[in-house]
Every structure is written in C-alpha cells, then in structure tokens.
Amino acid sequence: DSGVTQTPKHLITATGQRVTLRCSPRSGDLSVYWYQQSLDQGLQFLIQYYNGEERAKGNILERFSAQQFPDLHSELNLSSLELGDSALYFCASSAHSDRGLSTDTQYFGPGTRLTVL
Amino acid sequence: ELKVEQNPLFLSMQEGKNYTIYCNYSTTSDRLYWYRQDPGKSLESLFVLLSNGAVKQEGRLMASLDTKARLSTLHITAAVHDLSATYFCAGVNRDDKIIFGKGTRLHILP
Numbered sequence: 001d002s003g004v005t006q007t008p009k010h011l012i013t014a015t016g017q018r019v020t021l022r023c024s025p026r027s028g029d030l031s032v033y034w035y036q037q038s039l040d041q042g043l044q045f046l047i048q049y050y051n052g053e054e055r056a057k058g059n060i061l062e063r064f065s066a067q068q069f070p071d072l073h074s075e076l077n078l079s080s081l082e083l084g085d086s087a088l089y090f091c092a093s094s095a096h097s098d099r100g101l102s103t104d105t106q107y108f109g110p111g112t113r114l115t116v117l
Numbered sequence: 118e119l120k121v122e123q124n125p126l127f128l129s130m131q132e133g134k135n136y137t138i139y140c141n142y143s144t145t146s147d148r149l150y151w152y153r154q155d156p157g158k159s160l161e162s163l164f165v166l167l168s169n170g171a172v173k174q175e176g177r178l179m180a181s182l183d184t185k186a187r188l189s190t191l192h193i194t195a196a197v198h199d200l201s202a203t204y205f206c207a208g209v210n211r212d213d214k215i216i217f218g219k220g221t222r223l224h225i226l227p
Contacts, residue, residue, distance in 0.1 A: 045215035056213035
C-alpha cells in the first residue's frame with residue numbers, strides 16, 4: 001500500500017458527460033501528479049501540483065482540468081467526454097519540489113479506470 | 118520535443134540469466150526515471166537518475182545514465198520470476214514535462 005488513495009476505482013459514463021476523479025496524497029506529501037494510461041496513447045503525464053499551485057503541465061487536454069486543495073488532495077475534472085478518454089488515470093505524490101518536477105520518489109495510487117460508452 | 122525509445126519492447130528470458138533494457142532519448146533530459154508495472158496494477162517508482170554517470174542499484178536491478186550518449190540502461194542480474202513486469206523509462210523535457218517510453222514487457226521463465 002503506497003499510502004496514496006484514489007476514488008472511485010471504476011467509473012462508467014457516457015460520451016459528453018463530466019466526471020471528477022479524486023486523489024489523496026500520502027500524509028505530508030506536497031506534490032501531486034496525474035497520469036493517463038491507455039492502449040492507444042501509452043503512459044502520459046498530465047499535470048503536477050505542488051502545495052496548491054500548478055508546477056508542470058503535460059499532455060492535458062483543454063477539456064480536462066485539475067486542482068489541488070488546501071488539504072493537499074487533488075481532483076482531476078474531465079468534461080465533454082469522448083470514447084478516446086477511456087483509460088486508467090493514476091495519481092502519484094512525492095514529498096516536495098523546490099522547482100518543477102520533484103526528484104523525490106513518486107508513490108502511485110491504485111488508479112481509476114474510466115470507461116466512456 | 119523529447120522522444121524516449123525503449124528496447125526491446127518484449128523480452129522473454131530464463132531465470133538466472135542477465136539482461137539489459139535500453140532507454141534512448143532524443144534531446145537533453147536533466148533526469149531519467151525508471152518505473153515498474155505489474156499486470157493490472159499501478160506503477161512503482163524504481164530509480165531517479167540525475168547526473169551523468171549516475172548508477173543506482175536495488176536488489177537485482179541496476180540503472181545507469183550516460184547523458185552524453187543520451188542513454189540509460191536497466192540491467193537485470195540473475196533474473197528471477199518475480200521480476201516479470203513491464204518496465205518504463207521516462208525523461209523530462211525543458212518544460213518539466215515527463216515523456217515515457219513505450220515500456221518493455223519482461224517475462225522471466227522459471
């Protein structure tokens with residue numbers, strides 16, 4: 001158990017809908033990362049937050065948004081869903097980051113499997 | 118834009134043998150990550166390599182980084198079945214965007 005929790009584990013929804021994925025980092029970790037894994041696109045880095053602020057941005061679509069709250073949990077919002085958004089979404093946390101991406105070990109949550117029908 | 122290529126993509130090997138997974142990247146990357154993923158599971162961080170000549174070892178796995186050659190290697194010594202998994206390397210571009218390789222699916226035969 002990495003100490004990172006993600007909810008829900010599974011999500012099935014329809015095209016055009018909006019969903020929110022939630023991530024709680026390990027206690028004390030200030031950085032949260034979001035990743036997407038699909039058969040078509042492989043593993044992709046979406047975005048990183050550090051202590052509530054966006055720190056690095058990857059292949060995150062404009063239809064997607066994320067934020068990190070004062071209690072350090074993070075949410076990834078996916079809207080106007082398309083079939084191609086079906087994927088596993090992982091979050092990870094690490095202790096700190098003095099600039100950009102942390103060099104600390106990242107601890108991954110179990111993931112949320114999103115199916116768009 | 119940074120590109121990361123792993124090879125081989127599939128590897129089947131016998132227990133007890135040694136092998137190396139290669140990770141080439143196209144432009145400067147100031148750090149290199151290695152991850153492991155078991156089937157149906159999440160990712161596990163293995164190593165973060167920060168500088169030229171960096172070498173890190175954990176059990177039967179050893180990772181190294183040659184920034185001049187833009188190459189990182191993950192060496193497996195005396196493989197055991199428990200090391201069967203998919204291994205990913207990832208580099209970081211100037212904008213701190215992590216770019217992953219396609220992964221190497223490793224199957225170790227007992």
